[in-house]
Amino acid sequence: MNSKSKSKSKSKFKIRHLAALSLTAMLVVSGCGNNTAGNAASNGSPANAPSSAAAATTVPAADKLNIKVSFYPMYEFTKNITGELADVEVLIPAGTEPHDWEPTAKDMAEISDADVLVYNGAGMEGWAQQVVDGTSGSKLITVEASKGLEIMEGTEEEEGHDHEHAHEEGTVSGEADHDHEHDHEDEQGEEAHAGEGHDHGGLDPHVWLAPAMAIQEVRTIEAALSAASPENAAAFKTNSEAYIAKLQQLDQEFKDGLKDTKRKDFITQHAAFGYLAREYGLTQVPIAGLSPEQEPSAAQMAEIVEFAKANNVKTIFFETLVSSSVADTIAQEIGAKTAVLNPIEGLTEEDTRNNLDYLGVMRQNLEALSAALNE
Template structure:
């Protein structure tokens, strides 16, 4: 176990002991003080994506389900399901790449006090140890990707050491990026819905209504991808890291990643040469990069083959620009679709 983890657990235990006299788990209410103190805390206000959530704003005031979610897709899906009945707190701040993020003592306290903890799985290599360090018998835990048929990482990715994803000598690294496939995102939303209903059965019908409304939008998004990518001229696309395997498989495309499952992984010179040769052979005219990682490698390859670059967003966190444009998961996915359609028809 890393030093950070034992230190964070010790600090969390001390903080909980000091706070025991004046605060505690609200049992579904969520402390307004703890929410306000977190810079990454989303509010429980509805998103434009979900009219059902908006309708719940007229619901009676009262204790809310305190939900702690890890990174942006989990936060957004939780907000869409919870509507006005849930206070959703995001652990990983906006603009931070989640693959190698680690919780602080303050984050451990949030986790301890949560009624529901939502995580994707595999991205959050720290989650299981963190949950065991701050036990809470009343807390409902949902691993949103559980039950989804996962894809394996590429061979060169499995050799990477020190990666944040689960790995062992007997087990291949699995690709965690299921949220980038709108069809699989629906399954993650359904898992979150089930967890909310278990933790707060009094508002079961509201959670069901909210989830159904959002899943309807995800189905429409899925159909847009299916229809608009069906007749593209080329099927291969080059992207900064291997985040789009599920999306590619769903819509009959081939992802050519520069790096592996970790966006910080540097490709070998041999891998760079292979990508350049492939791009030249296939006359690739766009190299995709992403928002939270330095695009220097993508820029290098694009310059080498005389191509341009464009954003293909893995939606691992919102940037300031995303927030200024009022973009959410569905909005960014629509932008991804437009970029892919353009590049694949060049």
């Protein structure tokens, strides 16, 4: 970005300072749950920052875009677009379940002092709309990565309806002609809109788990960053296209790996994989709903057990960052095993040690799904 004079810098600092104070005073921020207890992780970028095709041009720190992103997938996508041409920092610490996180007054001040805030939207970050409203008229550019995508409503499975009926009637055909611009309608045939609040407004925000939809999020972020920093637009475009090529390859790997599986349904503890299921002709049968902390009722548990026995399910999936107790209970009841299907809402310490990123974890998901669907 262009350098500012000292007087303009002082004025800018005062404006930012006043905006931060105003936000701290006026916002009562509510996240998707209570803060995760005992979390010792600190804010900052993941240790295994994604590689980028960015040019090796050295940009003075004062001239770089200051970008805050909500949680890990948004960091991965944004950092692969900017490379070293921007400072990108993730707000939700590693190892923290994003549904549980709330921004502190300090976080709010840092957001207001940034140039850009990138968040997923579709109800994932319950606090995001308040930030957008609270910074209206300021210099902060907010980017809702899922904007323009068709957001699915909570399915019958997630609302505790009959799973066997959903299995018979709700299987998504893998033969549909997708143009991957994703003018999809939800499974009830109605157009859905982004929701707010603790329960995501009854909508499914997990669009990043379908590589083809992740591509659209990358394009949305790239367009916004190019508008925010026109002098770097060409580099952002080059980086974006290089990363999109990797996502397209990943999408093809999922198509090839899942098209001829023995079964098409899978049981998962958290209803996070609806978009992935829709893309590849699968049926997600969630034990609970969209929130990973939602506890299923006794009736829902019995229904899942009945479905698993009737359909000879041998693997019950649970996710990282939350307890596997519900999946363990059902697996023990039917003599099945458990396995991880990762919603990539944050990297674990093990992921970091193994230098995994979005692409690597998604390939692990593909391997796990392929194994379970071919048992």
